[in-house]
Amino acid sequence: MKKLFPYLLIVVILLVLSSCKKESEESNDIEPTGKISLHFRHYVDGKDLVIDTLMYFNEAGNQYLINEIQYFISDLTLHRSNGKDILIRAWKDIHYIDTDLPSTHYWDIPDEIPAGVYDSISFIFGISQEKNQSFMFVNPPESFMFWPEYLGGGYHYMKLNGKWDNQDEIVEPFDFHLGIGQILDTAGQIVGFVHNDFKVGFPDLAFSISENQVLDFTLTMNIERWFKDPHLYDHDIWGGYIMQNQEAMKIASENGWNVFDMEVTK
Amino acid sequence: MKSFSDHRLFLILIAGLIVFLIISCKKSDDPEPLPSGYEPTPYEIDIPFGFPTKLNIPEDNPMTVEGLELGRYLFYDGRISGRTHPDSMMSCATCHIQENSFECGINHPKYTGGYTFGVTGIPTHHVMLPLMNLVWNHTGYLWNGKVNPNNPDPKFRNIEDLVWMGIVAPHEMNSDTNKAKAVIQNTPGYPELFKKAFGSDQVTVKNMSKAIAQFIRTLISANSKFDKFMRGEVQLTGSELNGYVLFTTEEGADCFHCHGAAGNPLFTTHLYYNNGKDSVFNDPLDRYSITGDPNDKGAYKATTLRNIEYTAPYMHDGRFKTLEEVVEFYSHHLVWSPQIDPLMHHIANGGTQLTAQEKADLIAFIKTLRDEEFIANPEFSKPEKFPDE
Numbered sequence: 341m342k343k344l345f346p347y348l349l350i351v352v353i354l355l356v357l358s359s360c361k362k363e364s365e366e367s368n369d370i371e372p373t374g375k376i377s378l379h380f381r382h383y384v385d386g387k388d389l390v391i392d393t394l395m396y397f398n399e400a401g402n403q404y405l406i407n408e409i410q411y412f413i414s415d416l417t418l419h420r421s422n423g424k425d426i427l428i429r430a431w432k433d434i435h436y437i438d439t440d441l442p443s444t445h446y447w448d449i450p451d452e453i454p455a456g457v458y459d460s461i462s463f464i465f466g467i468s469q470e471k472n473q474s475f476m477f478v479n480p481p482e483s484f485m486f487w488p489e490y491l492g493g494g495y496h497y498m499k500l501n502g503k504w505d506n507q508d509e510i511v512e513p514f515d516f517h518l519g520i521g522q523i524l525d526t527a528g529q530i531v532g533f534v535h536n537d538f539k540v541g542f543p544d545l546a547f548s549i550s551e552n553q554v555l556d557f558t559l560t561m562n563i564e565r566w567f568k569d570p571h572l573y574d575h576d577i578w579g580g581y582i583m584q585n586q587e588a589m590k591i592a593s594e595n596g597w598n599v600f601d602m603e604v605t606k
Numbered sequence: 607m608k609s610f611s612d613h614r615l616f617l618i619l620i621a622g623l624i625v626f627l628i629i630s631c632k633k634s635d636d637p638e639p640l641p642s643g644y645e646p647t648p649y650e651i652d653i654p655f656g657f658p659t660k661l662n663i664p665e666d667n668p669m670t671v672e673g674l675e676l677g678r679y680l681f682y683d684g685r686i687s688g689r690t691h692p693d694s695m696m697s698c699a700t701c702h703i704q705e706n707s708f709e710c711g712i713n714h715p716k717y718t719g720g721y722t723f724g725v726t727g728i729p730t731h732h733v734m735l736p737l738m739n740l741v742w743n744h745t746g747y748l749w750n751g752k753v754n755p756n757n758p759d760p761k762f763r764n765i766e767d768l769v770w771m772g773i774v775a776p777h778e779m780n781s782d783t784n785k786a787k788a789v790i791q792n793t794p795g796y797p798e799l800f801k802k803a804f805g806s807d808q809v810t811v812k813n814m815s816k817a818i819a820q821f822i823r824t825l826i827s828a829n830s831k832f833d834k835f836m837r838g839e840v841q842l843t844g845s846e847l848n849g850y851v852l853f854t855t856e857e858g859a860d861c862f863h864c865h866g867a868a869g870n871p872l873f874t875t876h877l878y879y880n881n882g883k884d885s886v887f888n889d890p891l892d893r894y895s896i897t898g899d900p901n902d903k904g905a906y907k908a909t910t911l912r913n914i915e916y917t918a919p920y921m922h923d924g925r926f927k928t929l930e931e932v933v934e935f936y937s938h939h940l941v942w943s944p945q946i947d948p949l950m951h952h953i954a955n956g957g958t959q960l961t962a963q964e965k966a967d968l969i970a971f972i973k974t975l976r977d978e979e980f981i982a983n984p985e986f987s988k989p990e991k992f993p994d995e
Contacts, residue, residue, distance in 0.1 A: 392901050407901075407948045474869060479658045480744070486869025488854035488862060495869075501948035513948040515856070515863075580951030581856040 372551035373452035376418075376428075379558045379605065380437045380445045382409060389563060391439065394503070394511065399568035402575045404504040404514075406563060410438045410485060411498035413540075413559075414471060415464040418453065426453055434467055436482050444481075457548045461557070465596055466497025466518060466537035491583060492520030492533040500566070504575040514580045516566065518593065521586035534586055536593040542602045556606040565599045566592060644805030646670035649820075651741060654828035655837055656871045661741050662823070664764055667816045669823065672803040676796075677821030680814055682988045685793060686773060687725070688785035692992050696725050696779045698772065698818065699988065701734060705981050707913035708737035708825060712927060719927070720919045724777040731777070731891050733924035735909060736917050738980070740765060741823040745876040749906045749922045750893050765822055769815035783811040790814065795993025827912050827980035828871070835974070836868055842974060849971025852964055856951070859936065859958050859968050863949045864908040873975060874910040878902065879947040882940035883921060892922075903945045912975045929972060933965045 382389040384396050384406070394405045413435055416428040427433065428451055438444045466472070472494035477483045485495045500516040523532035549555050567573040571591040582588035649669040653659055663669055680686050681702075684694035701722050702708040710733070712720040723729040732749045740747075746754030753762045753771075761767055772778045773786055790796050790809045797807035804813045834840040842850065852858035854867045864881075866873040878893040884904055887894070893905035906922045920926040926935060937960040940946075940953050952958045960968065980986075 392899075475656060478656065479660045480870075480875070483658065483870050484866075484875050486862075486867070488867060488869070490851050490854055503948055506954070508954075510942065510954060511944065512954050513946060513951040515949060515951050517856075580954070581860070583856045 372455040374455050374549035374551060374553040374555060375451070376449050376453055376549070376555045376557060378416075378435075378447040378449070379556060380447070380561070381558060382439055382561045382563060384563045386562075389439065394505065396564065398564055398573070398575075400572050400574035400576075402504045402567075404502055404575065406439075406500070406502040408439050409498065409500045409561070409563070410436070410440075410481070410496070411465070411500075412436055412467050412482075412485070412495065413463045413465060414467050414537075415462075415539075416449075417462050418458045419460045419462065420456070421459050426451075426458075434471065436485070438481055441481065453549050455549050455551045455553075457546070459546050460541060460543045461545055461547075461602065462539055462541035464537050465540050465600075467495055468537055469535040472520070472535070472537070487519040487583075490530075491522060494520055497537060500563070507576045512575075512580055514575050515582075516592065517581070517583050518589055518596075519583065521589045522584060523586065534590075536586075536589050538593050538596055540597065540600050545602055545604070547604050554606075555604060558603050558605045560601040560603075562599055562601060566595050569595060569598060571595055644801075646672045646803060646805075649674060649824075651823070651826070654826065654833070654871075656868065657828060658742050658872070660744070662744050662764070663741065664766070667766060667819060669820050670803060672799070673817050674820040674824055676799040676803045677817035677819070678986075679796075679799065679989055679993060680790070680818050681821050683790075683992055685789045686781075686786055686814065687779035688773075688781035688789055690789060698769075701778075702737050704983075704986055705916070706736075707827070707916045707977075707981060708986075709917040710734045711916055712918040720924055724775065725780045726776050728777040732922045733919055734917075735907070736913065737822050738825050738827050738912065739872055739910060741826065742872055743876050746907070750891055750896050751878060751907060752891075752896055754896075765819040766812075766815040769818045770811055773811070773814075786814070787811055793992075793994050799993055825980075825986055827977040829979045830912065830977040831974040832971075833871070833977075836871075843970065845967045845970040846974050847971075848964075849967035849969070850974075852960070852968050853971055858964070859933075859960060860949075860952065861911070861968075865911050872910060873912050874908050876907065878905045878907055879949065880905040880943065880945045881908075881936075882942065882946050882950050882953055883925070883935075885941050885943040887943075887945070889922075901945055904943065905945065905947070911972055913977055913980065915973055915976050916981065929969050930965070933960070933968055937965060 389406060391406055391408065394403055396404050398404060414433055416433055418426040428449055435447050436444055474486065474489055474493040477485070477495065485499070487494050487496050497518040501513070502516070503511045503513050506512045518536055521534035521536050522530045523534060525531045547555065571594060573591055573595065578585065578588045582592070647670055649671050651661055651669065681698045683692050684697040685692055687694065687696045689695070701710045701717065703711060703714070705711070710717050710720050710722050714720065717723070720733055721729060722734060735749065744755065745751065747765065747768055753764065753767050755763050757763050770783065773781050774783065787809050796809060800809055800813060801807040803817055831840060831842070835842050854862045864875055864877070864879055866875065880903070887903040893902040894900065915929065918927055920932050926932045937957045940950060940957045942953050946953050
């Protein structure tokens with residue numbers, strides 16, 4: 341018995357360790373990591389968005405209101421000077437933001453980010469071409485963003501809904517919706533599609549992540565900028581709906597380059 | 607002898623080790639043992655192709671075979687209204703008729719034109735909404751969304767609450783809970799069914815509501831011609847396809863933002879919109895009555911378009927009798943108001959301005975959402991016999 345006991349003790353210890361071991365205890369030589377989170381806010385002319393109030397004027401002189409904004413960002417990437425960029429959550433990085441749903445205004449990203457110095461951060465506004473596939477979201481609210489297959493499929497990048505005081509002095513609805521555009525032939529038939537997603541970068545936003553730190557970023561959409569730079573966007577010209585108007589969506593996409601501001605808040 | 611003793615000791619130690627491991631590794635959230643004799647059979651909703659995976663099933667009312675069996679009896683039993691005969695004048699099924707997608711329909715012999723009223727003769731404030739695919743409704747019930755998960759009053763949050771509301775409402779069954787409970791308690795067969803479903807043969811209105819809610823959550827329509835088209839089983843006609851393009855394009859009929867399509871097969875967002883019916887709003891039970899937001903005046907739930915062919919009359923007040931009238935309204939007769947929803951972007955032209963052919967094509971497509979299997983499914987129909995028969 342005395343001879344057997346040490347062996348049994350070893351067996352017990354090994355079994356207990358192997359069966360109950362936590363994942364976090366599996367290795368002692370992993371590199372130090374931290375995390376990041378994003379807070380989304382929506383401004384008009386430098387102040388918090390006030391919805392459903394006809395109080396704003398865009399660069400073209402249209403008086404307008406905003407009712408709701410729903411949009412995706414994807415491919416959030418942290419850039420390093422050594423070229424070892426970090427793509428957040430790889431194929432699961434698409435985040436939905438809805439001004440009506442406060443729970444979407446914060447994105448606590450679960451990825452463990454290697455600690456260290458980063459030069460900048462970027463994301464795709466909307467969903468990048470390779471990921472923008474129909475039926476990948478089956479649950480609301482993301483599924484409500486579907487973009488009809490006839491118009492190119494996938495999902496709206498953004499629904500920005502509001503009203504403007506039109507040239508006939510009627511407060512008319514506008515749906516500033518971005519997604520896949522259509523190329524038409526001379527007969528008006530769809531012969532191709534254009535992916536209007538675009539990259540938003542913040543090349544001057546250097547930051548560092550320390551071990552076990554959660555670094556908070558704030559991403560601000562400055563709504564008025566959708567309508568001004570480099571193209572003047574006049575609702576009286578483009579009307580209330582643009583999903584089938586690639587020219588208007590192109591202008592919107594090209595104006596999107598500096599719609600966002602980003603800052604490290606903690 | 608010594609080796610036998612060692613061997614026996616070894617076996618004892620191994621057995622002890624196994625017990626130790628089981629105890630030490632057991633999760634702390636293992637479920638409590640069920641009460642003796644209460645062993646309901648879990649019921650799994652079979653999620654159709656493309657449908658949402660998140661279901662509205664409350665934690666305190668899990669779906670069970672026994673629960674929904676009881677719910678089906680109660681749904682069709684007029685004694686739930688506190689009366690003494692199963693065919694007495696009102697059960698859930700009196701108005702929620704399977705042939706009409708569990709709605710009254712416009713062809714009801716008693717509720718002429720689809721306008722329902724309770725046993726007292728008091729009319730319901732709005733026309734009915736169908737009971738179908740509600741297991742995917744997380745947003746709110748009734749035309750104004752009064753019953754919703756965020757209602758501060760926990761009595762008005764889910765399908766279970768709609769059931770007891772129907773039992774006591776003067777414009778519906780006009781019963782009282784004690785009376786309804788006593789009649790069911792004293793009906794042979796029911797206490798045993800409650801015991802199987804909920805672990806107690808004591809009939810309560812809470813468990814009556816839970817059982818009926820479980821049955822309602824099984825009322826799933828997902829086998830229309832359009833569903834078969836999406837599964838690659840059938841082809842749509844040219845007219846139906848053209849109607850689908852109109853349905854899903856802003857320059858066409860632009861139905862999809864509120865009523866879904868292949869990407870949202872519920873064919874509703876379950877949200878609330880002012881869709882341009884009126885310019886003056888005095889309905890005390892519109893969406894504004896719930897939110898207090900003046901922009902919600904004249905707003906109502908976007909109904910599902912599945913089986914819409916069976917559920918006339920249309921709109922909250924039943925003002926349109928046919929699909930043709932509805933399409934005509936959206937095409938040419940929208941009314942502007944400050945509260946018009948931003949998605950109604952054809953308002954400046956009075957509507958979508960569809961041609962006669964486009965209107966016909968659009969209706970042809972909408973009729974592909976008819977699910978004949980659903981309205982004839984024997985699992986949803988009135989039981990052949992009640993528990994005491």
